[in-house]
Amino acid sequence: MEKIxxxxxLELSFNTQGGxxxxxxxxxxxxxxxxxxxxxxxxxxxxxxxxxxxxxxLPENSAEFKSGEILFGxxxxxxxxxxEMQKIRGKEIxxxxxxxxxxxxxxxxxxxxxxxxxxxxxxxxxxEAKKVAIDLLRLVGMPKPELxxxxxxxxxxxxxxxxxxIAISLACNPKILIADEPTTALDVTIQAQILELMKDLQKKxxxxxxxxxxxxxxxxxxxxxxxxxxxGKIVEIGTVDEIFYNPQHPYTWGLLSSMPSLxxxxxxxxxxxxxxxxxxxxxxxxxFALRSEYALKIDMEQNPPFFKISDTHSAATWLLHPDAPxxxxxxxxxxxxxxxxxxxxxxxxxx
Amino acid sequence: xxxxxxxIKNLKQYFNIGKANEVRAVDxxxxxxxxxxxxxxxxxxxxxxxxxxxxxxxxxxxxxxxxxxxxENVHGKKSKQELKKFNRKMxxxxxxxxxxxxxRMKVMDIIAEGIDIHGLAxxxxxxxxxxxxxxxxxxxxxxxxxxxxxxxxxxxxxxxxIARALAVDPDFIIADEPISALDVSIQAQVVNLLxxxxxxxxxxxxxxxxxxxxxxxxxxxxxxxxxGKLVExxxxxxxxxxxxxxxxxxxxxxIPLPDPNYERNRVRKxxxxxxxxxxxxxxxxxxxxxPGHFVQCSERELELIKAASVTN
Numbered sequence: 001m002e003k004i005x006x007x008x009x010l011e012l013s014f015n016t017q018g019g020x021x022x023x024x025x026x027x028x029x030x031x032x033x034x035x036x037x038x039x040x041x042x043x044x045x046x047x048x049x050x051x052x053x054x055x056x057x058l059p060e061n062s063a064e065f066k067s068g069e070i071l072f073g074x075x076x077x078x079x080x081x082x083x084e085m086q087k088i089r090g091k092e093i094x095x096x097x098x099x100x101x102x103x104x105x106x107x108x109x110x111x112x113x114x115x116x117x118x119x120x121x122x123x124x125x126x127x128e129a130k131k132v133a134i135d136l137l138r139l140v141g142m143p144k145p146e147l148x149x150x151x152x153x154x155x156x157x158x159x160x161x162x163x164x165x166i167a168i169s170l171a172c173n174p175k176i177l178i179a180d181e182p183t184t185a186l187d188v189t190i191q192a193q194i195l196e197l198m199k200d201l202q203k204k205x206x207x208x209x210x211x212x213x214x215x216x217x218x219x220x221x222x223x224x225x226x227x228x229x230x231x232g233k234i235v236e237i238g239t240v241d242e243i244f245y246n247p248q249h250p251y252t253w254g255l256l257s258s259m260p261s262l263x264x265x266x267x268x269x270x271x272x273x274x275x276x277x278x279x280x281x282x283x284x285x286x287x288f289a290l291r292s293e294y295a296l297k298i299d300m301e302q303n304p305p306f307f308k309i310s311d312t313h314s315a316a317t318w319l320l321h322p323d324a325p326x327x328x329x330x331x332x333x334x335x336x337x338x339x340x341x342x343x344x345x346x347x348x349x350x351x
Numbered sequence: 352x353x354x355x356x357x358x359i360k361n362l363k364q365y366f367n368i369g370k371a372n373e374v375r376a377v378d379x380x381x382x383x384x385x386x387x388x389x390x391x392x393x394x395x396x397x398x399x400x401x402x403x404x405x406x407x408x409x410x411x412x413x414x415x416x417x418x419x420x421x422x423e424n425v426h427g428k429k430s431k432q433e434l435k436k437f438n439r440k441m442x443x444x445x446x447x448x449x450x451x452x453x454x455r456m457k458v459m460d461i462i463a464e465g466i467d468i469h470g471l472a473x474x475x476x477x478x479x480x481x482x483x484x485x486x487x488x489x490x491x492x493x494x495x496x497x498x499x500x501x502x503x504x505x506x507x508x509x510x511x512x513i514a515r516a517l518a519v520d521p522d523f524i525i526a527d528e529p530i531s532a533l534d535v536s537i538q539a540q541v542v543n544l545l546x547x548x549x550x551x552x553x554x555x556x557x558x559x560x561x562x563x564x565x566x567x568x569x570x571x572x573x574x575x576x577x578x579g580k581l582v583e584x585x586x587x588x589x590x591x592x593x594x595x596x597x598x599x600x601x602x603x604x605x606i607p608l609p610d611p612n613y614e615r616n617r618v619r620k621x622x623x624x625x626x627x628x629x630x631x632x633x634x635x636x637x638x639x640x641x642p643g644h645f646v647q648c649s650e651r652e653l654e655l656i657k658a659a660s661v662t663n
Binding site: 254259270 | 395396504505506507534535536537538539540542543546561563564565567568601602605606607608609610611612613614617619621622
C-alpha cells in the first residue's frame with residue numbers, strides 16, 4: 001500500500017514558565033492511502049499535539065520540534081516555511097475540530113466560509129466556487145443548499161454545523177483529513193450520522209483519515225488501524241481487530257476494561273488508578289508503569305522498545321520480551337482474546 | 352419495591368411562555384424515584400433531561416405540576432427555613448468540573464460552604480475535620496484543602512464537586528452528566544466512587560447522561576426522554592433487552608460499542624415521530640406494558656406493542 005504520510009521519531013516540546021514539557025517523545029507511524037487511522041489516548045497523551053504538529057498549528061513561540069521528521073509528498077513538513085505550509089493546509093491536508101460551534105466564523109454566512117478555501121487554493125471564479133460549495137453542501141446531506149448558503153452558523157444545529165465543517169474541509173479534495181474528536185460534542189444519534197457520512201465520503205474521494213478520539217466505540221466503528229498513545233508516545237499500534245481482540249499493552253488492557261459494554265454485569269468497573277504522567281518530568285522507564293499492576297522491575301528503569309506481534313501489530317511493553325514472565329490479562333480482555341485466532345486464549349469460531 | 356422518595360407529577364417547564372418562541376422544555380412528565388435507587392435519565396441534547404433535573408431541585412420554578420419529596424411539595428411558596436430544609440436533602444453535581452467550582456475560593460471553603468450555610472459545624476476545628484473527612488471519602492487527601500480548583504485535574508475536580516454535594520449529608524443527589532467531561536479511564540474512577548458512596552450512605556441518585564453504556568451500568572431504572580416527554584421508563588436490563596418505543600430503539604441502535612465485529616454488523620434505526628400518526632382523538636400517555644415497564648403510546652399502539660413485546 002502507498003504510504004501517504006510518515007511520521008518518524010517525532011519529538012516535540014513546549015517551553016513553558018514551569019520548564020520544558022515533553023509533549024511528544026518519539027512518535028513513529030505511517031499513514032496509508034485511503035485508510036482510517038484512529039489515535040486513542042486520554043487527554044494529555046499527545047494525540048492532539050501530534051496531529052497539530054502535522055498541520056503546524058502549534059504556537060511557534062512555545063512549541064519546538066526537537067527531532068524527527070514528518071514526510072508528506074517527499075517533503076519534511078517540520079522544515080517548511082509558513083508560506084509553503086499555507087499551500088498545504090486546507091488543500092492537501094485539512095482538519096475538522098471538535099467543536100463545530102467555535103470552528104465556524106459566527107459573523108460570516110456559511111457560503112463564504114465554504115468558498116474561502118476554494119478561492120484561496122484553486123484558480124476559479126467566485127461563481128464557480130459557489131457552484132462547488134452548493135455541491136459540497138448537497139454531498140454532506142444538507143437540504144436546500146442554495147438557500148442555506150446565505151445563512152449564518154447560528155441558524156444551524158450542532159450536527160448540521162459539523163456537516164458544514166466537513167464540507168469545508170473536503171472542499172479541495174485533500175489527501176489527508178485530520179478529524180480531532182469530530183463527534184465528541186454531538187449526540188449519539190447525530191454522531192452515528194456524521195460517522196456514516198465520513199465513511200461514505202472517504203470511499204468517494206479516497207482520502208486518508210487520521211481520527212482522534214477517546215471513545216473506543218467510535219474507534220471500533222471507523223478505524224482500519226489504531227494507534228494507542230500514552231504519555232507522549234505510541235504504546236501500541238495495530239489493525240482494529242488486533243487492538244480490540246488481541247491487545248498486548250497493559251494500558252490498552254486498562255482502556256478496554258474501563259469501558260462498560262452493554263452486557264457488563266454489575267461487577268465493579270475496572271478503573272485505571274492514578275493520573276497520567278507529568279510530562280514536565282517524564283518517568284525514566286515505561287511511563288505507564290506507575291499505574292500498572294503488571295509493571296516489571298525493568299519498567300521503572302528502561303523504556304521498552306517496540307516488540308512485533310505481527311507485520312501490522314506491535315506494542316512497547318517489556319511483557320513481550322522473551323524473558324518476561326507470562327501474565328494473565330484482565331478477564332474482560334481474555335474474553336476479547338478468545339475471539340482472535342493467533343492469541344493464546346483463542347477458542348475457535350470465526351472472527 | 353422500596354418506598355417512594357420523590358414523586359414527580361405532571362411536571363411542566365416552559366420558557367418564554369406566551370411568546371412566539373415558547374419552548375416546552377419539559378412537557379408534562381410524571382415518574383417516581385425510589386429510596387436508594389439510581390434512576391438514569393437519557394436523551395439527546397435539548398430533550399429536557401437537564402431541565403427536568405433542575406426543575407426538581409427548584410433551580411427553576413416549575414410552570415406547572417408538582418414534585419413531592421417524601422410527600423412534601425418542593426415547589427410553591429416556601430419560607431427560607433423550609434427551603435433550607437430541602438436544600439440540605441437534595442444536592443446536585445454538575446457536568447463541567449471547570450465551571451462549577453469557584454476559581455477564587457480554596458477547596459476548604461468550597462466544600463465547607465454548605466456546612467456554613469446550614470450551621471453544621473460547631474467550631475472551626477470541627478469544620479476543618481468535616482472537610483478533611485469529605486476529601487478522604489472522595490479519594491483525595493487533606494493536603495488538598497488549601498489549594499485552588501485550577502491546581503486539580505478534571506477527575507479530581509469532579510471529586511471536589513462530589514465532596515461539596517456530600518457536605519450537607521443529603522439523601523438525594525442529582526448528577527447532571529457528571530462524567531461527560533472526563534477521560535474514559537477517569538470516568539470509571541468517578542462512577543465507581545458514586546456507586547460506593549451510594550452503598551455506604553444509602554443515597555438516591557438521579558443520573559442524567561447521554562452516554563448510554565455508562566447509564567446502563569450505574570442505573571437501576573432508566574427513563575428515556577424525547578422532546579420534553581418521557582417516552583419510556585423501565586428497569587435498566589429490561590430497557591436494553593426489550594426497548595419498545597421506536598425512539599428508544601433508534602437511540603440504542605446508534606451507540607457504538609468497543610467491538611469491531613459488532614460495529615461491522617450494527618444496523619442503525621432512525622426514528623421519525625410521524626410513524627405514530629397520532630390524531631387529536633388519541634389518548635397518548637405512559638402505559639404499563641409489563642410490570643415496571645412504561646411506554647408512551649396511544650390505545651391503538653398498546654396492543655401492537657404488547658404483541659411485539661411478547662415475541663421479543
